[in-house]
Amino acid sequence: MPDVMEPQTADPVRVDEPLERRSRRLAAVAFVRGAALLPVLVVVLIIGAAVSPVFFTTSNLAGVGQQISALGVVVVGESLIIMVGGMDLSLESTFGLAPMVAAWLMVPVAAYGAGTMWGPVLGILVLLGVGAIVGLINGVMIVKARLNGFIFTLAMTIILAGIQDGMVNGQSLFDLPSAFSYVGAAYVGKVPVSLLVTVAIFIAVGLFLRYHRVGREIYAVGGNREAARAAGIRVDRIRIGVYVAGGVLAAIGGLMEAGRVSSVASTQGYQEGIIFNVFAAAVIGGVSLRGGRGSMLGAACGVVLLGLVQNILDLGNVSNYWIEAIDGGVILLALMMARVVGGEVTAE
Amino acid sequence: MSAQTDPVVQAIGVSKQFGSTQALLGVDTALRSGRCLGLVGRNGAGKSTLVSILCGLLAPDAGEVRFDGEPAPPLSDISAWRSRIATVFQHSMVVPQLTVAENLFLGDLPRSRGIVDWRDMHAQARQVLREWDFNVAPDVECATLTVEQRQIVEIAGALVRGMRIVLLDEPTAALERDGARRLFERVRALVASGVAVLYISHHLEEVFEICHDVVVLRDGEVVLTAPTPALTEDQLVSAMVGDVEVPGRTAQAASPGSRRPRETSSEERLVVSDVVAKSTRGSVRGASLVVHAGERVGVTGLLGAGVATLARVIVGAHGYQAGTITLDGRSLPPERPDVALAAGIGYIPEDRWLEGFVGLLGVSENMTMSIARRLGGRLGILTPSARTHAARPLAEQLSLVSRGLGQPVAELSGGNQQKVTVARALASRPKLIIAITPTRGVDVASKELLLSALADITSATGASLLLASDEFGDLKLCDRVIVLVRGQVFTEFTEPPYDTEELIAATEGLVPAGRE
Numbered sequence: 033m034p035d036v037m038e039p040q041t042a043d044p045v046r047v048d049e050p051l052e053r054r055s056r057r058l059a060a061v062a063f064v065r066g067a068a069l070l071p072v073l074v075v076v077l078i079i080g081a082a083v084s085p086v087f088f089t090t091s092n093l094a095g096v097g098q099q100i101s102a103l104g105v106v107v108v109g110e111s112l113i114i115m116v117g118g119m120d121l122s123l124e125s126t127f128g129l130a131p132m133v134a135a136w137l138m139v140p141v142a143a144y145g146a147g148t149m150w151g152p153v154l155g156i157l158v159l160l161g162v163g164a165i166v167g168l169i170n171g172v173m174i175v176k177a178r179l180n181g182f183i184f185t186l187a188m189t190i191i192l193a194g195i196q197d198g199m200v201n202g203q204s205l206f207d208l209p210s211a212f213s214y215v216g217a218a219y220v221g222k223v224p225v226s227l228l229v230t231v232a233i234f235i236a237v238g239l240f241l242r243y244h245r246v247g248r249e250i251y252a253v254g255g256n257r258e259a260a261r262a263a264g265i266r267v268d269r270i271r272i273g274v275y276v277a278g279g280v281l282a283a284i285g286g287l288m289e290a291g292r293v294s295s296v297a298s299t300q301g302y303q304e305g306i307i308f309n310v311f312a313a314a315v316i317g318g319v320s321l322r323g324g325r326g327s328m329l330g331a332a333c334g335v336v337l338l339g340l341v342q343n344i345l346d347l348g349n350v351s352n353y354w355i356e357a358i359d360g361g362v363i364l365l366a367l368m369m370a371r372v373v374g375g376e377v378t379a380e
Numbered sequence: 381m382s383a384q385t386d387p388v389v390q391a392i393g394v395s396k397q398f399g400s401t402q403a404l405l406g407v408d409t410a411l412r413s414g415r416c417l418g419l420v421g422r423n424g425a426g427k428s429t430l431v432s433i434l435c436g437l438l439a440p441d442a443g444e445v446r447f448d449g450e451p452a453p454p455l456s457d458i459s460a461w462r463s464r465i466a467t468v469f470q471h472s473m474v475v476p477q478l479t480v481a482e483n484l485f486l487g488d489l490p491r492s493r494g495i496v497d498w499r500d501m502h503a504q505a506r507q508v509l510r511e512w513d514f515n516v517a518p519d520v521e522c523a524t525l526t527v528e529q530r531q532i533v534e535i536a537g538a539l540v541r542g543m544r545i546v547l548l549d550e551p552t553a554a555l556e557r558d559g560a561r562r563l564f565e566r567v568r569a570l571v572a573s574g575v576a577v578l579y580i581s582h583h584l585e586e587v588f589e590i591c592h593d594v595v596v597l598r599d600g601e602v603v604l605t606a607p608t609p610a611l612t613e614d615q616l617v618s619a620m621v622g623d624v625e626v627p628g629r630t631a632q633a634a635s636p637g638s639r640r641p642r643e644t645s646s647e648e649r650l651v652v653s654d655v656v657a658k659s660t661r662g663s664v665r666g667a668s669l670v671v672h673a674g675e676r677v678g679v680t681g682l683l684g685a686g687v688a689t690l691a692r693v694i695v696g697a698h699g700y701q702a703g704t705i706t707l708d709g710r711s712l713p714p715e716r717p718d719v720a721l722a723a724g725i726g727y728i729p730e731d732r733w734l735e736g737f738v739g740l741l742g743v744s745e746n747m748t749m750s751i752a753r754r755l756g757g758r759l760g761i762l763t764p765s766a767r768t769h770a771a772r773p774l775a776e777q778l779s780l781v782s783r784g785l786g787q788p789v790a791e792l793s794g795g796n797q798q799k800v801t802v803a804r805a806l807a808s809r810p811k812l813i814i815a816i817t818p819t820r821g822v823d824v825a826s827k828e829l830l831l832s833a834l835a836d837i838t839s840a841t842g843a844s845l846l847l848a849s850d851e852f853g854d855l856k857l858c859d860r861v862i863v864l865v866r867g868q869v870f871t872e873f874t875e876p877p878y879d880t881e882e883l884i885a886a887t888e889g890l891v892p893a894g895r896e
Contacts, residue, residue: 243761243762243763244756244760244761244762245752245753245755245756245760245761245762246760248745248752248762249752251738251740251741252738252741252745252749255738255739255740255741256734256735256737256738256739258697258734258735259734259735259736259737259738259746259749260738260749261697261717261735262695262697262717262727262729262735262736263717263721263749263750263804264717264718264720264721264722264749264750264753265718265749265752266718324738324740324741325740
């Protein structure tokens with residue numbers, strides 16, 4: 033194809049002109065693109081206020097915050113994987129399996145547990161371990177054995193969900209230790225702990241992506257794998273690493289969800305189909321499925337948008353039978369608005 | 381003006397602006413039946429924009445395109461454009477998964493009653509291929525063809541559709557010498573049969589060889605239109621470059637002679653012993669060579685002789701099955717570019733789009749990618765200002781033109797992208813720079829600038845240089861030149877200036893006269 037960018041050379045501006053201001057302006061532009069959804073969010077907030085007087089109450093918004101926290105953590109994990117140029121469908125199964133394994137080792141046999149009666153600290157370590165191991169398997173099989181990531185993680189999704197179901201004969205596990213439920217259930221004042229943790233994770237990962245060498249390497253590998261390799265970046269490590277990080281984050285999301293509903297259901301994750309919302313939030317938030325592009329600010333906006341829309345549909349007493357259709361329609365609308373507001377960079 | 385003298389395609393006062401950049405300004409040019417017109421200009425002069433306008437991919441802001449004196453069809457009528465003018469781009473546009481015959485008739489497959497008539501299509505394709513003296517079966521998948529063969533399929537396909545205007549955009553960029561020669565013969569035959577050809581090239585000797593006329597673009601304006609025989613190469617270059625001072629040219633003219641005697645150390649820096657590496661682009665079959673400290677060594681050979689493969693093996697971009705490679709006594713394992721980089725190798729890849737930069741990321745980030753570990757320190761914290769600080773001297777040294785060091789590299793012109801790639805290699809202050817055809821696709825002036833930058837840097841830092849290139853012009857930089865034939869070291873030239881004919885003979889595996 034002809035290089036239509038070529039005329040840029042004729043631009044008379046040279047590097048020796050005041051650089052700092054220009055770089056700062058470019059950075060500001062990048063920030064605005066990352067937050068392309070903000071105007072959409074404002075519109076949604078206005079609609080929410082119009083639909084129900086309950087919408088703008090602290091308790092309602094705190095509830096929304098708690099509901100989207102678990103999803104948000106998984107979106108962070110999936111965004112990292114997408115940014116490096118991969119995809120992982122099995123995060124939704126890790127979201128269910130990791131807390132299930134932990135709960136199974138903690139609750140008594142009478143409550144369908146294994147009978148080991150492990151403590152909550154050990155339980156949380158097991159939960160994180162399950163996430164890491166699943167991520168490692170995905171990463172190694174996709175990166176080293178070079179299997180197709182879509183099909184491999186699809187198969188993993190079904191296998192893991194099957195294990196989650198099979199190990200407890202389709203039961204739900206209750207009576208979780210309170211320390212295990214703390215992250216998902218507790219409040220500090222009027223703010224749910226899960227929301228605080230999720231916000232902290234978004235900020236930490238966002239800063240990591242922006243200012244840490246490995247974070248920058250994620251963008252480099254996602255943007256051009258061969259160029260990254262030629263620049264001395266350990267591409268395989270980065271790629272496997274994000275799958276492991278994604279697995280761990282999905283497990284943390286599962287921990288929050290288990291705490292919120294005070295149980296681990298055999299349907300948690302896969303049978304709720306959360307992966308569609310995970311992908312929707314990331315992509316609406318400007319994370320490119322082609323890799324190399326995306327921000328935590330954008331992804332967070334995507335998560336908040338989906339959560340608010342869900343909440344407005346609930347408050348507006350929309351018939352249960354119609355919620356899904358409207359939900360899907362809103363996702364499409366948000367995608368199109370983000371495309372219009374975000375400009376050319378959001379084009380696929 | 382009678383109908384017969386109307387040019388087959390004509391640009392009249394064509395202007396085009398991108399943002400604040402005037403890409404073309406009042407360009408007039410015309411292609412005539414049975415003539416080959418050369419289009420030359422530096423990177424960024426507007427060649428690609430003009431081609432895009434002539435083949436209907438872009439609309440001009442002002443001015444118009446005429447075919448046989450008639451106004452051009454609207455841009456939306458793609459098929460009308462495609463029935464008039466064929467463009468063969470630098471990068472092959474054949475569909476690799478389809479057969480030769482399907483590509484020849486793409487868009488209008490021979491049909492009977494709406495169903496593809498394979499028998500008829502193959503018969504017609506065989507006829508076309510015979511006319512081209514092109515010995516390949518019509519049912520072969522294009523993926524298995526060489527670059528040259530794919531080009532033939534593209535050009536032949538254009539003529540099958542009855543087009544009388546062909547635009548060739550750097551058609552020899554991916555061809556070896558013989559392929560280029562055959563292409564020239566075919567282009568001459570085309571022109572003789574009455575087709576109008578627009579030939580875009582950075583290689584001025586090609587323009588002199590096959591173009592009847594030449595038009596020179598500079599900063600979006602036509603600065604010269606003349607019959608080729610009336611011009612000298614110097615006149616053409618000065619028209620392209622204009623008044624701009626080209627620092628490389630004078631320095632280059634003086635080197636390497638003025639720099640002799642260069643300090644040559646007996647210290648062995650890079651030692652390659654009996655390396656065997658399989659590659660579809662030319663295997664290496666037991667090659668050995670030594671590069672001494674501060675030495676500049678050229679490696680050349682035909683396409684497929686393993687020149688690029690050998691260089692890629694050393695930098696770790698390609699694996700090897702046998703042999704050893706050491707840098708200052710440190711062993712370099714296969715497929716570990718990170719180890720090669722840490723050991724002190726700076727890599728300037730052949731295909732900058734593939735390996736040279738991350739288009740979405742900014743100039744400074746790309747330039748410092750090779751030193752991110754050092755910049756980040758133990759905690760790995762990288763700030764944009766640290767990157768800018770490290771990148772600025774390099775950007776200035778290479779006269780990089782950008783809207784700021786944060787501008788994504790994908791938005792830069794080809795020549796500036798190449799500078800980013802070079803800067804990335806130099807940023808780590810390498811002990812050995814490995815460059816593979818660094819001047820490919822770079823205009824004359826930038827080419828000299830790049831070569832002189834490489835010469836200056838190796839002189840200033842004492843770095844060694846291994847220059848793998850099939851462009852003989854690049855090799856004048858080197859203290860010696862090693863010629864590979866079929867993956868093995870065939871011979872070595874130790875005394876510049878190197879005689880092009882001797883080099884050609886050696887790459888063909890012929891022992892030059894007067895040599896052992």
